[in-house]
Amino acid sequence: DTExxxxxxxxxxxxxxxxxxxxxxxxxxxxxxxxxQKAKKxxxxxxxxxxxxxxxxxxxxxxxxxxxxxxxxxNLHLHALQPExxxxxxxxxxxxxxxxxxxxxxGTRLTVV
Amino acid sequence: xxxxxxxxxxxxxxxxxxxxxxxxxxxxSTYLYWxxxxxxxxxxxxxxxxSNMDMKQDQRLTVLLNKKDKHLSLRIADxxxxxxxxxxxxxxxxxxxxxxxxxxxLQVKP
Numbered sequence: 426d427t428e429x430x431x432x433x434x435x436x437x438x439x440x441x442x443x444x445x446x447x448x449x450x451x452x453x454x455x456x457x458x459x460x461x462q463k464a465k466k467x468x469x470x471x472x473x474x475x476x477x478x479x480x481x482x483x484x485x486x487x488x489x490x491x492x493x494x495x496x497x498x499x500n501l502h503l504h505a506l507q508p509e510x511x512x513x514x515x516x517x518x519x520x521x522x523x524x525x526x527x528x529x530x531x532g533t534r535l536t537v538v
Numbered sequence: 539x540x541x542x543x544x545x546x547x548x549x550x551x552x553x554x555x556x557x558x559x560x561x562x563x564x565x566x567s568t569y570l571y572w573x574x575x576x577x578x579x580x581x582x583x584x585x586x587x588x589s590n591m592d593m594k595q596d597q598r599l600t601v602l603l604n605k606k607d608k609h610l611s612l613r614i615a616d617x618x619x620x621x622x623x624x625x626x627x628x629x630x631x632x633x634x635x636x637x638x639x640x641x642x643x644l645q646v647k648p
Contacts, residue, residue, distance in 0.1 A: 431580075467639065468638060470635060473635075481635070526569070526586050526636075527583070528583065529580040529581040529582070530580050
């Protein structure tokens, strides 16, 4: 299995809703990432988990809450989002070394109404 | 500092070669990558090059690295309509973070 699987593919939520994005990989990668991507822009790093511990938080607002239940799973809990949070949310994983790059999932297209 | 720059748009005819250029600033970067993103999809790692290499070839893809000028290029031979996508150059300096360029939109005309 050489994929990163993200669910759901599309999500529409109201500003008072609570929802979660899920990411799964079975490649034995020890680092997992959340990125946010706006249209026609490069991905922006949000969070990094290394060996199931949060190692980088790029000053992301607290309405985004990451969770890494085990080495294969990564969640992003969403609460009280704003319309400007609408974007493609990408999950990625890597072996931790720089030689192999990151493997990205197909993303969750989030729309906040 | 960490900065990666790319031209925003390139248009070529089917069958021609495409050359996408990238410059980076962090000399500590030891690996440089090219990612492809098709509409509505995630990022696909196309290829990477280690900083002690000048060139890497993989089928229709050729990566050239000029470490002195911190310039990276991706050549796609015999460009096809299926190559239409956004191409991101990326580096990993010692911070370990993946730093992306702005992306080059490649348009392939039949």
